[in-house]
Amino acid sequence: MHDLIETLIRPEIRELAAYHVADASGLVKLDAMENPYVWSEAITAEWLEGLRDVTLNRYPDPHGTCVQAALREAMEIPSEMGLLLGNGSDELIQMLALALARPDRTVLALEPGFVMYRMITGFIGMRYCGVPLDADDFSIDLPAVLEAIEQEQPVLIFLAYPNNPTGNRFDADDMVRIIEAAPGLVVVDEAYAPFTDRSFLGLLGDWPNLLVMRTLSKMGLAGLRLGYLVGPHAWLQQIDKVRLPYNINVLTQASVAFALRHRALLDEQALAIRAERQRLLAHLTDHFPVHAYPSEANFILFRVAPGQADAVFAGLKARGILIKNLHHAHPLLADCLRVTVGLPEENRAFLQALGACL
Numbered sequence: 001m002h003d004l005i006e007t008l009i010r011p012e013i014r015e016l017a018a019y020h021v022a023d024a025s026g027l028v029k030l031d032a033m034e035n036p037y038v039w040s041e042a043i044t045a046e047w048l049e050g051l052r053d054v055t056l057n058r059y060p061d062p063h064g065t066c067v068q069a070a071l072r073e074a075m076e077i078p079s080e081m082g083l084l085l086g087n088g089s090d091e092l093i094q095m096l097a098l099a100l101a102r103p104d105r106t107v108l109a110l111e112p113g114f115v116m117y118r119m120i121t122g123f124i125g126m127r128y129c130g131v132p133l134d135a136d137d138f139s140i141d142l143p144a145v146l147e148a149i150e151q152e153q154p155v156l157i158f159l160a161y162p163n164n165p166t167g168n169r170f171d172a173d174d175m176v177r178i179i180e181a182a183p184g185l186v187v188v189d190e191a192y193a194p195f196t197d198r199s200f201l202g203l204l205g206d207w208p209n210l211l212v213m214r215t216l217s218k219m220g221l222a223g224l225r226l227g228y229l230v231g232p233h234a235w236l237q238q239i240d241k242v243r244l245p246y247n248i249n250v251l252t253q254a255s256v257a258f259a260l261r262h263r264a265l266l267d268e269q270a271l272a273i274r275a276e277r278q279r280l281l282a283h284l285t286d287h288f289p290v291h292a293y294p295s296e297a298n299f300i301l302f303r304v305a306p307g308q309a310d311a312v313f314a315g316l317k318a319r320g321i322l323i324k325n326l327h328h329a330h331p332l333l334a335d336c337l338r339v340t341v342g343l344p345e346e347n348r349a350f351l352q353a354l355g356a357c358l
């Protein structure tokens with residue numbers, strides 16, 4: 001069997017480590033940018049009542065018509081733009097790559113960035129080009145990006161706005177320069193849109209190669225897996241062809257439509273998370289010997305003293321707090337850890353544990 005595996009499984013797949021998700025049982029979970037708030041009893045009861053009408057014996061609506069309508073209304077999607085749903089935005093990244101894939105073609109992204117851009121590009125067998133961000137503040141190194149575009153002629157560029165795992169929001173003029181220089185598609189990934197005030201959604205149509213991707217995961221519905229891609233119909237009609245039929249299941253369709261009727265609640269939670277983020281950032285900056293980076297997302301990246309990241313991460317875990325250790329993730333992230341903004345009491349527990357670890 002092992003010989004067959006060696007010959008059949010592509011070498012680049014055999015060399016990969018499977019995407020690792022840390023076991024959080026029994027820990028305060030501040031590692032995955034989840035919204036920490038749960039629904040009240042009353043809302044939960046109303047949701048469950050609505051699920052009575054869902055039939056599990058039938059395939060879902062293939063286009064998620066109800067979800068599309070609810071999203072269009074709740075998210076102020078320009079009416080002249082198309083909308084494509086994914087099983088999480090991860091699936092949309094995969095669809096985009098599949099639609100453009102050829103072995104000699106390049107996907108470009110900025111690093112450190114969201115790892116799925118590189119991973120999916122590899123799964124699909126395209127070339128990947130990661131351009132480093134500025135080492136001091138993780139801003140776009142525009143000359144480096146423009147040179148990489150010139151050299152690699154990427155068919156697809158991902159720009160996360162705000163960026164994960166650094167938390168900053170790139171300069172919009174730099175982004176525009178990239179969109180204008182790109183020979184292919186540029187996807188602005190707005191996974192953290194609920195936690196910032198700027199968006200490219202309103203600029204759709206200004207350039208023929210711009211698409212905007214979003215997800216409901218970070219705004220409180222990570223368990224449902226729903227991402228959406230917005231842009232000119234002509235593009236989305238093509239990308240839709242590689243979508244697997246029925247990719248959004250009936251429970252997700254019903255639950256998203258329900259949750260978006262309670263949009264005000266999700267907005268309130270996002271505001272609370274933003275306020276808590278500022279408190280957390282101020283506390284990290286004022287009281288600890290760490291460098292905390294400003295964030296427009298629902299997490300904070302911070303750098304500890306050289307060589308200490310693994311010990312601090314382990315110390316926090318021993319005290320019941322799970323965050324993300326990025327020390328080994330990218331050279332620019334040496335000594336860096338990332339904490340997701342949790343409930344006020346979770347953040348207090350984190351800060352207290354961190355104080356004991358430093």
Ligand SMILES: *Cc1c(COP(=O)(O)O)cnc(C)c1O
Pocket residue numbers: 033087088089090091114160163164189191214215216217222225226227
């Ligand atoms: C979390 C994240 C996603 C993935 O979101 P899903 O919809 O849960 O697949 C996409 N892009 C960025 C930048 C993210 O941080």
